[in-house]
Amino acid sequence: MVHRSLGLAWLFLTPISAFALPPTFSKAASLFGSKKTRIQSNVIQTEELPSDRINLDMDDSLLNGVDNDNTFVVDEEIDLLHASSKATKSWKTIRRSITAGPIQSNNLIGGTPLIDLSNILSLNENVKIYAKCEYMNPSGSIKDRIASFILQAAIDSGELKPGMTVVAATSGNTGSAIAAACAIRGYDYIVITNKKCSIEKIDSMKAYGGTVIVAKSGLPADHPEHYQNIEDTMVAKNPDKYFGVNQYENHNNALAYEATLGPEIYAQTKGLVTHFVAGSSTGGTLTGTSRFLKSVNPEIKSVLADPRGSVLWDAFVNKVPEDELEVGSWETEGVGKDSIPGVLDWDIVDGAQRGDDASSFYTCRKIASELGVLVGGSSGLNLHAASVLSGEIDNGVIVTVLPDSGVKYLSKIFNDEWMKDKGLIGTESKPENDSIYWRPDRDTFGVKLKDTSSFPNISSSIPNDERVAASTEEMNPKEQTESELHFLEDAAATMVDYYRQSIEIGGKPVVISNTPESLRTVFDDAGVSMEFEHNEPSWEPQQLRDAVDTVLQTSVRSSSPLFLNQLYAGVDPIALAGEWLSATLNSNVHTFEVAPSLTEIEKSCLAKISRCWLKTKSNMDTPDHDGLFVPGGSISILYSQLLARDRFDHNIRKSGLSANSNLVAFCSENSHYSYKKSAIVTGLGEDNLVSVKCLPNGAMDPKELKIELEKAVANGKTPFYIGTTAGTTVLGAFDPFTELFDVVDSIEKENPKLKIWTHIDGAWGGGAMLSKKHGHLMNGAERSDSFSWNPHKMLGIPLQCSAFVTKHKGVLSKANGAKAEYLFQPDKNNAGADLGDRTIQCGRKADSLKLWLAWKLRGDDGFAKCIDRSFDLAKFVEFEVESSEGKFVLVQPAQCSNIGFWYVPPRLRPFNRETATTEDWAELGLVAPKLKDAMQKAGDAMIGFQPIASMGYVNFFRLVLPNPRYVTEMDLRSMLDRMDVYGQEF
16 A cells, blocks of 8 residues: 555655654654654664554565665665655656556555746746646545545544445545545445536546535535535434545544655755645645644745635634635635635644636646646646745745646636636736735745845944934834735725626626615614714724725726716726726826836826827827826816917916906817816806807817807907817717818918917717727817827726827926926936926826726727727617617717617607607606616616707717626617616606
8 A cells, every 4th residue: 555655755765964753743654654764864764663553564665775774875866856755766766666567556646746847937046936746646636645545544443444435525636536545445435526616527536436416516614505514414324334534624634745745845855845835625735744844844834825715815814713704706626715624724824825716727827838737726826826935035945736637627727718708818917916925923934025225224323323212113013014914905805806796797786776874874884984983993904894895885886887877987907907006106296206117107108199199100200299197087178278378378377367368268069068167267267168069960060160260359359279079978979170170270370360279178089099990080180289088988997097198399397387396306316207397286196007007908909999899889779779669769879989869668659859849858858867766776777867958958868888898789788678677657
């Protein structure tokens, strides 16, 4: 039997000078032989022990090369990357024994090779990453070690008697290993797994001739039909018939690894191993292996790799009591747990890395494509964690395990369709962006941040310093800081889960209807009152978590595909990472010295936007431009009016705008209301902002603009500014830029003293400039003086992300500069790189970062695809409305990615726009508010409504489609059908 051949093998391969057996290993050794061994230099000596435990005969092959005085001399170089705990000298010894003649199948367990993955996974050339190929065990996984060990121990102790049936609850691999071990020993078996288990694993459990029960997955740990509890129930009811493996509580589980895997790793690395990384389900691999390694070298650190959703992370990192642990969901099989297994010993765990399915499976695919090794998801989890760890230590040898083969997951991990359906392609995390949590009560040997500082590490450079002693105590103890950082990490995970839930239609309501009063009651009931007390006490950590949950659950899910209410929706995950990165940096993009990379990234984004707006060809240099990222499209319009005013008369910034200035500006009657707001703020005044009539489609009428300009000049006014629109807020109309700017040119030609600034508000539709299919809508836009665009609309960049650009270089500083001496010193380093004096603010967020990250990943084609799909979905809704047989009436054909329509309840059908009376229109105008209320109360789609008085339109639905990633045509069709159901009685 294999265990008889393992007792001394690890010692023959160990190159250290001396060490003692750990206490628990002494017990395990009795299962493998009756010798206790100690090492002196390269000589292994043995001495007899009293045989008061189970005594098994030594395998004769183990003693090849042992002298009569029980001394074994290592007389050749050992190939440690391919060494085996079963070998006595080297891998060659194993090869010779295999080729010399047949062996028993049970002797195939253990002795797996160690492969070097450093070149592929290590983030530090001074850190090695090795992995044990446990998938080479006979049943295909690491679990052969415990299956054979547990069954043999039970047979020898009399617990497992002839004729009994072995029962094992398993997430997969243990089932196959138990089945194989039972086949070798002649026992019937029943394996219980759950539906999460891959079909390949289930088939392998059946292959050995026993029974497999597939239980429900996702059940609470205390549910009677939970797969673990089924084993317990069967054994409790029939103790003489069934032997329960009880792998989650059976301490022989950990003992098996302590006796085999730990010694193998230590030997194969010549004792150089510094860190051991493993995932945990039963806890046996991590516990047993770490116990041995720490017994021979207490400095070796053990790191738990745990998938997001498992309760082990919260138990270890956040010290959440077991009865308060909340189970999430994850796809990686064989690791993670919904309860705390009894085998797991937290005392041996030094750190943890929280992985995720996407990163684990990406790593599996990476190893397959670059190394030709096919491994399972738990291997990917371990390897990702090892890679993360390699970036946090200066040097060392990391060892992990590859528990099973990827052959068991061909229908999952290596199936593109399955991966896409689960959203696991392109969402992986880079190891360098992840981190290890280290226990604050442990010395994290070898773990250091890369230090790039050059200043001397001294507290004072003044000899005989007579100043009052300065305290070295921080305000926040390190334990408090760690606790707060763990909260931050958990909050981030919670937000990712919230986003994942939000993008699934039907999973969660778009909104839970509340009034201001009921909303405050919800917070009160959750124990996280919105109100502040006169003497506000500090909250407990759990209240913070409850507050986060309550805010999330009572907020509108704007990333839902059915949030069709506003021009923003559907956050791009990559851009969201940029938002988080910007907030983490907490930097202000006013000077280069405090935001060097963020300043240059903003300049790069502004240059790219200018090239797109001005239609610059690939072989041309970026044209002169100026610009800023500003807090919203409304502020962009304000900037354009400030620049127009400054070009008209630079002295206005000093003397102010007099009541007799005669300046007048123009915009369309359907333009955004922020044109009026800006006129108020700049001192121009509402009366001096002329509203130009529109064409039937809602775009500014060039003829009407010419009439208004000529009228203003005739009345002694001075036209200085015209605001146009690319994609109006309600109808999505694009102003005819070429015709409008021709009018401006003709007026200026007739009145040479006029200098009219033209601006395009492209906040909503400006993204059409990226599309070959819809780019014609921006024809003539390059002739304007300035342009604004909101990538947070239609591209899903998190609020806010708004860019303002102008083709006139240097005008922003000229119009807005204040030259604050404490910020913009001309004699400091890189003074010319500052952006801050261009703005009307002091503090400004790094909003360009999120756009930059998303644009780099998506590319021009990816953004264009997003724009085109938004437009196409609006056209689809238009078709559905037109084909609805009178249930809906179209307001205007879709011009952008918004579409307007009326819902007509049965009592008003058929509704004829041409013959409808004033009373009919009034009745129809009451429907949209009622229908929206019904949908909100049901948590269904959110769609805005409004009238357009200037065009005679009563309340109609304005459906906007800024979130094209997750909504389909069928989703929209189903929504329209549901609207008809809600509206039957209106």
